[in-house]
Amino acid sequence: MQGRLELLTLRAPSLDGNPLGDPAERPLHLYLPPGHDGARERFPVVYFLHGFFGTADGWVARSPFQPTVPERLDALVAAGVIPPVVAAFPDGFTALGGSQWVNSEASGRYEDYLARDVVAAVDARARTVPAPEARALVGKSSGGYGALSVARHRPDVFGHLAAHSADAAFEYCYLPDLPRAAAALEGTDPASWHAEFLRRARETKPRSDDHAVLTVLAMAAAYSPRAGQPLGLELPFEPGTARLRTEVWERWLAHDPVRFAPRSLEAFRRLGSVFVDCGRRDEYQLRWGARQLVETLRQGGVAVVHEEFDDGHRGTSYRYDRSLAFLAPRLARG
Known part of the structure; x- marks a missing residue:
């Protein structure tokens, strides 16, 4: 890698005393692009949200013959496909397998943890542009759901999103x-x-x-x-x-993106970028929710890039190449 990864330990006040007794101290993997430390410029940040049963460490775990997502990101920067960005990989795992990145009385305040604790930690460590137009949420499956859910509540923090194979059309x-x-x-x-x-x-x-x-x-x-x-x-x-x-x-x-999108159009219209995709052979039938969501957003005046591809739900990390190529050049720089 031409950039480098750092592993931080984040003490997250938002998770103190959570009902499941999960740790408030969490790993946070941070990708810093080449030349970060000596640069005068400041960089936008892409926040990657893992899916159900995922962890922060899963982003750096190796699979045979395939690059990790940080390696994919680094290769895109090295090839000049995208400009240099900082990337953050927070941890939203719970004793039940995942948080959906929402605030809940049953599991904890994971939206607050992301929008407050994680963002503050990244801004403190990296040379970031501390503004919503310089921050993107990117996730797949439950992480894609989290990107949609958090973005509708916090357009004051995150200004761009990519939702890959996101939970939608709950029925x-x-x-x-x-x-x-x-x-x-x-x-x-x-x-x-x-x-x-x-x-x-x-x-x-x-x-x-x-x-x-x-x-x-x-x-x-x-x-x-x-x-x-x-x-x-x-x-x-x-x-x-x-x-x-x-x-x-x-x-x-009420938490289904297909249902909450009509009530959240003002927030989605504030976003600088919205990318939605899903495989045509998705085993959880998520392409239908993606299509319904995109239709609602477009009818509400939200510009959306919507793509379908010939694959299922698993093993589709290569799709981040596509969303990053769209999002990264659109992020504000300083």
Whole structure:
């Protein structure tokens, strides 16, 4: 690499005392472009948000025959495809597998952590342009969802976004997991199941069917928290029958980008760049949500670059090359 990576340890006040007992001290990987330390100029920042079950360290973990995302970014800078940028890779993992990068009474204040603690730490360490027009949110899957969700609330902090294969159209991407979770939770409750899962995972390993249960619990923590309930969340189905609880499911839908976009058009219109893509063979049917979201944004006067590609949900880090080539030249520099 011509640039370099630094690993910071971030003490995040926003995560102090979070309900799941997750650490408030988090790793933060930082990419500094070539010549950063001796430069007079200041650089824009791309904030990468990992997906569900992801961690900050996952961005630098090697896969056979493929570059990491920081290496991809570095190669784009070295080749002159994009101008030099700083990149930040924060950690949004929770005891349930992920935070969706939202503020929740059940899991913690992860939007505040990102918009306040992480941004402040990056601005303190790197030669940044401390302005929204110089900051981009980029993520895939739950990270893409986080980019959309945070951008609609914090256009005063982040001025550009790229959402790759983002969670959207919840009836297509989440409903199939509800009966699987209902079966696993039959005869128990979320807190008891989770405690047993953690014990089993430590002693042996997670089972393949655990993923659906954790997905439902994590999304319930993000979208339907309820104080006093096991794990502080309310499930969107009735135990025993798996019948949909309409009032709880409506709370989930209020967080769906397809549903919140019409209410957030003013915030999206403030953004300097919006990039949305999804694979045509996405296993979670996310292309339909992407199409619906883009249609709503465009009808609301938001300029959107929308692309589809011939692939599924996994192993698509090469798509960051495309979003970065679009976003990076549009970021303000100093």
